[in-house]
Amino acid sequence: GPRLDRIMDTKVLRVGTPGDYRPFAIKADGGYAGHDIDVVEAMAKELGVKVEYVPTTWPNLMKDIQADRFDVAVGGITRNVTRIRQIEMLPGYAPFGKVALVRTTDKDRFRTLADLNRPGVRVIKNPGGTNETFVLENLKAAEVSTHDKNAEIPALIAEGKGDVMITETYEALYYAKADPRLHAAFVAAPLTPQNTLGFMLPKDDADYSRVMEFVWGLMEARGQLKQAADKWLK
């Protein structure tokens, strides 16, 4: 197929990522790092090509992949029916549910969804992703504001500029571990049923999809997925 041919001929795999979601993909110190970065770099190595990163955002992710700005998108992307109707997604990893990142001093204040969905509870949301969808559907009574630099939201919560960040298991655990002022609430009993993350592919080249699925399977069979998970998701 044409996409696969172009990748193999130019030896470049264009990887789109918002790069703002720890520990999956974060842009810092001029480069990208995280679980998904390690995995996609290993996949490119298996193909014998180099990775070229293409910045995107959560609000633009779907239209950018459909506009052929990149060959694969990574960075903590939830697999769901809405998306898989429009593009393709590789097998799921990192099972998670929606949880809440709150201040440690508010641990007892937020025990149920109803505790979050109250006037006076200041929720800060990142635009464009599934966190926003969850907030708009479930926290209608709360005081919701939007901050478009996702990686800054945990510090805003820690500093008391908001009370709640709705996010997913691993991100909440990451920031709670990194900052004692923060607590990952609802981790034992998430606010949504379990789901998984997955890499997104355009669906215009079936040969490309087959090869990427094969390479994903190799990563799994060789223990490279486990290695990345042990390094970043523990």
Ligand SMILES: O=C(O)C(=O)C[C@]1(C(=O)O)C=C[C@@H](O)C=C1
């Ligand atoms: O839309 C998705 O797939 C996401 O999982 C992305 C999303 C979000 O929902 O905003 C998830 C957690 C991070 O805090 C940032 C981005």
